[in-house]
Amino acid sequence: MNRLRRLALLTSLAAYALVVLGGLVRGTGAGLACPDWPLCHGRIIPPLEPLVLIEWAHRLLASIVGLLVVVVAVVAYRSRRQWPQAVLPAFIALGLLVVQVVLGGLTVHLLLTPAIVVAHLATGMAFLASLLTTTVLATPAAQPGGTVSAGFRTLALITALSTYGLILLGGLVSSSGAGLACPDWPLCHGQLLPPPAGVAHLQFAHRLGALTVGVFILITALASRRQTPHLAKVAAATPGLLAGQILLGAINIWTRLAPVVTAAHLGLAAMLFAMLVVLVGRSFRTPLGAATSALPQPQGAR
Known part of the structure; x- marks a missing residue:
């Protein structure tokens, strides 16, 4: 494994841990435990209180993570002759880091308004995707002979983008106080459709979106069987992650948004998104083959 790939992978893992920890911050309500920024209660080392320590x-x-991203960008630039395609996503990650720092400060000063919280989450997930793309593009291309269909590339990209959108919708549900707007699962107030008043429509939209994205994920996993094995292996993990995510979504309701469960729900969503980003990256690194349907065909079909 070359140096750029090692660094990008390490930074991706650290960025993923940051997403999970951010979910714990939101779930425990620790986001304003440090009322100032960049210090915490005017100090570098904060008071030793549980919520303060989580935010700190x-x-x-x-x-x-910020320091690691700077190193990744420098190494990517120095390795531009060997890995030219990895330079752009590395510098995109660096730019997103700056945006994320600004949004982090605004999150404190604007007291966790839903728009800022969702923007912070959106930038964080895009940041993770940029680092993963850097990792994939700093990896040697697929073995000779492996090909992918253009239709599968498009399908994988749509699935990844729809998953990204669903994560942001989940952030809006959480930051708008709609997490328990439907206090039961899978129904909402014992009904198939939510009440017309209140924020239950956000929770319902999130559930409906999860159903739609789930269908895309299953189709992508099935379609990957017709592609080269190094794509099929990545896609094969996504249905299991999807099942776990659905279960955690239900447990979220049943436990009345227990902080550990909400953090795990976001963490598994980020892992699922990460797998799809890797799948998209690998598919674009694989040569196009003969034009075939991205959808699985019945046995014996021509």
């Missing part, structure tokens, strides 16, 4: 740990990890 989130900021500390964010600082470490």
